[in-house]
Amino acid sequence: MDLKKLYPILFLFLSFNFYAQGERFKEKREQIKAMKVAFLTSELDLTPSEAEKFWPIYNTFDDKQFELRHQKMKGYFKRMQDNELDKLSEKDAATLLNQIEDSEEDLFNLRKKFIINLKEILPSVKIIKLKKAEEDFNRKLLQQYKDKGLKK
Structure with missing residues (x-):
């Protein structure tokens, strides 16, 4: 087979593969988000009035937090692979560290x-319950992930 004909087919196959992975990631994220909403709803016991005001604020916060963590920091962590760390100059490492600190500060200010x-x-009590419920949810999710990994 002519190599020139093989490249477009290979490219098309790889494109579909990356698209499918992206779609699976979005599906998983939506599943986790739905589980989190159900968990927080049961833990916080919001009144209908509170819930009406709470969820738009929470969803905006959660989306911005996800963007900060997964978009900005993703690039930093790629540069921090073991084989890449040894190649960093002191100046590049200082720059990377400043970028990480800035992202962490952005997350702090967002929260x-x-x-x-x-x-x-x-009320303040419910805000504290929210913080605890988020931590409990994350622990529960991590435990499910660990349990699933052990079954394989």
């Missing part, structure tokens, strides 16, 4: 603004 917004609609 701080989120809490300020929540104080307008929820």
Whole structure:
């Protein structure tokens, strides 16, 4: 077979493969998001009025937090692979460290603004319950992931 004819077919196959992986990631993220909503709803016991105001604020916060963690920091972690770390100059390492610190500060400021917004609609006790419920959910999710890995 002519190599020139093989390249477009190979490219098309790889494109579909990457698209499918992206779609699976989106599906998993949506499943996790739905589980999280159900979990937080049961843990927080929001009134209908609170829920109406809470969920738009929470969803915006959650989306921005995801973007910060997975879009910005993804690039940093790629550069921090074992074989790449040894190749970093001190200047590049300092620059990378500053970028990571900036991202961490952005996450902190996002959460701080989120809490300020929540104080307008929820009592402090429920905000603390939210923090605990998020941590409990993350632990539960991690445990499910570990259990699934052990069954394979």
